[in-house]
Amino acid sequence: xxxxxxxxxxxxxxxxxxxxxxxxxxxxxxxxxxxxxxxxxxxxxxxxxxxxxxxxxxxxxxxxxxxxxxxxxxxxxxxxxxxxxxxxxxxxxxxxxxxxxxxxxxxxxxxxxxxxxxxxxxxxxxxxxxxxxxxxxxxxxxxxxxxxxxxxxxxxxxxxxxxxxxxxxxxxxxxxxxxxxxxxxxxxxxxxxxxxxxxxxxxxxxxxx
Numbered sequence: 001x002x003x004x005x006x007x008x009x010x011x012x013x014x015x016x017x018x019x020x021x022x023x024x025x026x027x028x029x030x031x032x033x034x035x036x037x038x039x040x041x042x043x044x045x046x047x048x049x050x051x052x053x054x055x056x057x058x059x060x061x062x063x064x065x066x067x068x069x070x071x072x073x074x075x076x077x078x079x080x081x082x083x084x085x086x087x088x089x090x091x092x093x094x095x096x097x098x099x100x101x102x103x104x105x106x107x108x109x110x111x112x113x114x115x116x117x118x119x120x121x122x123x124x125x126x127x128x129x130x131x132x133x134x135x136x137x138x139x140x141x142x143x144x145x146x147x148x149x150x151x152x153x154x155x156x157x158x159x160x161x162x163x164x165x166x167x168x169x170x171x172x173x174x175x176x177x178x179x180x181x182x183x184x185x186x187x188x189x190x191x192x193x194x195x196x197x198x199x200x201x202x203x204x205x206x207x208x209x
Contacts, residue, residue: 013045020052026104027060062107066100 057063 009042013042013049016049017045020049020056023063023104024052024056027056027062062104062110066103066107 057067
């Protein structure tokens with residue numbers, strides 16, 4: 001039984017050291033490898049973990065704020081026991097590790113968001129003279145819009161009248177002349193036939209005499 005407890009204790013220490021190294025890697029980006037401490041005393045390993053965590057909290061503002069948040073609101077990281085449910089869901093009741101991972105993942109966004117919100121105070125307001133002049137020009141702009149609509153109506157009417165004039169010119173000058181030439185051609189052909197008949201008739205009468 002004692003061996004089992006020792007094994008669980010050593011595994012817990014290994015897990016804590018591994019998680020601390022992950023946090024150091026996330027915050028610093030580079031963590032030098034360290035030698036195995038499986039043979040080191042448990043008290044020494046715990047003391048070293050506390051020292052590394054204190055050093056990390058002193059050098060990282062994010063970790064310091066998380067520790068302060070944990071001290072003020074312990075229920076966030078260690079929620080009180082809820083009544084047993086039939087089908088507990090990891091999304092409805094996340095573990096402290098998931099909560100800590102979520103906080104560490106979103107922690108870099110907090111300073112950026114705060115900086116963006118602070119920069120809004122430094123943005124200068126645009127001058128109001130341009131807006132005032134634009135408001136003063138509103139009646140003239142409305143009158144120009146009315147004039148533009150009237151001009152568009154006149155242009156549309158002129159287009160219709162121009163279309164009618166072109167159609168009339170085409171009917172009179174093109175189609176009318178075509179019909180006139182056709183009628184003249186028909187008359188000339190008829191006159192030629194009449195002249196030809198008279199010539200043939202005269203030739204026959206002259207031959208009979």
